[in-house]
Amino acid sequence: MNQKNTALTAERAIKPRRLPRYTSYPTALEFDALESNIYDLWLKQLPKDEAVSLYFHIPYCEKLCWFCGCFMAVSHKYGPVENFVDVLIKEVRQKAAKTGRLKVSHIHFGGGSPSILKPDDFKRLIDVVNDCFDLDNVDEFAVEIDPRTVDQLKIMSYAKAGVNRASLGIQDFNLKTQQTINRIQSLELIEETMANFKKAGIERINFDLIYGLPYQTLDTIKDTINKTLGFRPSRIALFGYAHVPHMKKHQQLIANHSLPDQHQRQAQFDLAREILQENGYKSIGLDHFALGDDPLITTYDQGKLRRNFQGYTKDTSDTLIGFGPSAISSMPGGYGQNIADIKLYLQKINSAHSPAARGLSLTDQDKMFREIISTLMCYFEVDPDKILKAHHIEYDFTEQFIALNKLIDARYMKKEGSLYKITKEGRPYLRAIATIFDQYFDQSSDIIDRCIHESEG
Ligand SMILES: C[S@@+](CC[C@H](N)C(=O)[O-])C[C@H]1O[C@@H](n2cnc3c(N)ncnc32)[C@H](O)[C@@H]1O
Ligand code: SF4
Known part of the structure; x- marks a missing residue:
C-alpha cells in the first residue's frame, strides 16, 4: 500500500460528491492501489x-x-459464463490455500445475475467451496x-446446495415503467417463480423494489406495493433509483423528463412505507422492510443489525471474503477489492496472481467512525462518546457536536443524555447526517445545506 493510503485524513483526497450509501466505511471511493502481499497477509x-x-x-x-447501476x-452466449465459473473456482482454491479451511456463517451470491448460472455450474462451484471451507454451520x-432467468430445475438445485x-x-410491476427501463417481467412470471421457491422449501424471500423510476407515480407505486403484498415476501428492499448517466452510460437511454423529481421521490417512498407498515412490515434502516418472522427483525431488536456491501444484514462476522471481479473483501486489517475488469480478472487468476487491486488499511480511528456511521445507518441514533470509549482511543468530537447541534436546532435531531436521535423530520437526511462522521467527506458545506441540497441518488 502506498504512503498516501496509510496516512490519515489530511492526506486523503477530499472532494464534494453524491452522498455515500455507507455500505462500508471508509467507502470504496477512498480505496487506493493495494499491494497484493498486504492483502495476502490479511488473508493469512x-x-x-x-x-x-x-x-x-x-x-x-x-x-x-x-x-442498472x-x-x-x-x-x-453461455460459454463465457461457464469459463468464468472455472476461473472463480481457481480463485476459491487460491484464497483458501492462504486462509486454511475456515468455518463459514454466511454466503451471498450477487451480481450481475447469479441466477444465470446453470445448475451444473452452480453445483461444481459449491462443491469446491465446500471442499475449501467448512459449510457445516x-x-x-x-x-x-x-x-x-430461473425455472423449477434451477430453483431445486439451489435448495439442494443449501440456499x-x-x-x-x-x-x-407497472408496464410503462418496465418498458422504459427495458425490464419487462409479468406478474405471472413472479407468481410462478414464487411457487417454485415454495415447492423447493426456500421460504425466506426478499423483493427488490425501486422508487424514483421513469413514469412512476403515487398510483403506480401503490399498485406495485399492493401486488407485492399479495406475495408477502418476508423482506423488501425499497431502493431509491440512482440515476448516474455520467458513470453508467446506458442510463442515458432513460430520458430525464420521465423521472420523478426529488419531492415526488420522497412522496413515493413515504407512501410505500406507510402501506407496508400498515400491512405488518417493520421499517429497518434506510430502505429495508421485514415481517416479524424474518431474522432481520430479531437482529434489529437485539441491537446487532449491521450494514455491509449487500445492505442491511444479520451477519455479524468480522470478515467477508469476496470472490469475482469487483468483489470487496472486508477483513480486520482492511478492505481489498478485486480488479473490476472481467478480462483482467480472468488473466490475473489464470496466472495465479492476486486479483486484489484496490483497498485500504483500516486505522483504529477508521474502525471507531465505522461503528458510529453503521449505528446511525441502522438505528437512526448514536452515542458517539460511548463508541469512542469502547474503542479505547482519544478523539475530540467538537466539530461533530457543532454540526449535530445545528441539526437539533433544525429539529432534524434530538438529544437524550449523550444519545443523538434523528427525528421523523430528519429521517430523509440520514445519509447527509452520517457524513458528519465521515473523515473523508468534504465538511466545508453547512450541514443543513448538505441535508437539503446534496444528492441522495
Ligand atoms: C444485482 S441486482 C439483483 C439481481 C438481478 N440482477 C436482478 O436485477 O434481478 C441488485 C439490485 O440492485 C438494484 N439496482 C440496480 N440498479 C439500481 C439503480 N441504478 N438504482 C437503485 N437500485 C438499483 C435493483 O433493485 C436490483 O434488483
Ligand atoms: S438483471 Fe438488470 S438490474 Fe440486475 S444486474 Fe443485470 S442489468 Fe442490472
Missing part, C-alpha cells in the same frame, strides 16, 4: 477459529436493464435472482 492472518462470510460476484446478465456485463445462504434465502429483482 484471519483467526482460524472464527466464522467468516463469503461473497461471490457473478458479473453476467442476459440482457441490459437501462436503470450494478457492476455487470451482458453475455448473449452456514446460517444464511442467499442468492440474488433475476426472475426471468435458504432468495432475493428477487422485481423493481416495479
Whole structure:
C-alpha cells in the first residue's frame, strides 16, 4: 500500500460528491492501489477459529436493464459464463490455500445475475467451496435472482446446495415503467417463480423494489406495493433509483423528463412505507422492510443489525471474503477489492496472481467512525462518546457536536443524555447526517445545506 493510503485524513483526497450509501466505511471511493502481499497477509492472518462470510460476484446478465447501476456485463452466449465459473473456482482454491479451511456463517451470491448460472455450474462451484471451507454451520445462504432467468430445475438445485434465502429483482410491476427501463417481467412470471421457491422449501424471500423510476407515480407505486403484498415476501428492499448517466452510460437511454423529481421521490417512498407498515412490515434502516418472522427483525431488536456491501444484514462476522471481479473483501486489517475488469480478472487468476487491486488499511480511528456511521445507518441514533470509549482511543468530537447541534436546532435531531436521535423530520437526511462522521467527506458545506441540497441518488 502506498504512503498516501496509510496516512490519515489530511492526506486523503477530499472532494464534494453524491452522498455515500455507507455500505462500508471508509467507502470504496477512498480505496487506493493495494499491494497484493498486504492483502495476502490479511488473508493469512484471519483467526482460524472464527466464522467468516463469503461473497461471490457473478458479473453476467442476459440482457441490459437501462436503470442498472450494478457492476455487470451482458453475455448473449453461455460459454463465457461457464469459463468464468472455472476461473472463480481457481480463485476459491487460491484464497483458501492462504486462509486454511475456515468455518463459514454466511454466503451471498450477487451480481450481475447469479441466477444465470446453470445448475451444473452452480453445483461444481459449491462443491469446491465446500471442499475449501467448512459449510457445516452456514446460517444464511442467499442468492440474488433475476426472475426471468430461473425455472423449477434451477430453483431445486439451489435448495439442494443449501440456499435458504432468495432475493428477487422485481423493481416495479407497472408496464410503462418496465418498458422504459427495458425490464419487462409479468406478474405471472413472479407468481410462478414464487411457487417454485415454495415447492423447493426456500421460504425466506426478499423483493427488490425501486422508487424514483421513469413514469412512476403515487398510483403506480401503490399498485406495485399492493401486488407485492399479495406475495408477502418476508423482506423488501425499497431502493431509491440512482440515476448516474455520467458513470453508467446506458442510463442515458432513460430520458430525464420521465423521472420523478426529488419531492415526488420522497412522496413515493413515504407512501410505500406507510402501506407496508400498515400491512405488518417493520421499517429497518434506510430502505429495508421485514415481517416479524424474518431474522432481520430479531437482529434489529437485539441491537446487532449491521450494514455491509449487500445492505442491511444479520451477519455479524468480522470478515467477508469476496470472490469475482469487483468483489470487496472486508477483513480486520482492511478492505481489498478485486480488479473490476472481467478480462483482467480472468488473466490475473489464470496466472495465479492476486486479483486484489484496490483497498485500504483500516486505522483504529477508521474502525471507531465505522461503528458510529453503521449505528446511525441502522438505528437512526448514536452515542458517539460511548463508541469512542469502547474503542479505547482519544478523539475530540467538537466539530461533530457543532454540526449535530445545528441539526437539533433544525429539529432534524434530538438529544437524550449523550444519545443523538434523528427525528421523523430528519429521517430523509440520514445519509447527509452520517457524513458528519465521515473523515473523508468534504465538511466545508453547512450541514443543513448538505441535508437539503446534496444528492441522495
Ligand atoms: C444485482 S441486482 C439483483 C439481481 C438481478 N440482477 C436482478 O436485477 O434481478 C441488485 C439490485 O440492485 C438494484 N439496482 C440496480 N440498479 C439500481 C439503480 N441504478 N438504482 C437503485 N437500485 C438499483 C435493483 O433493485 C436490483 O434488483
Ligand atoms: S438490474 Fe440486475 S438483471 Fe438488470 S442489468 Fe442490472 S444486474 Fe443485470
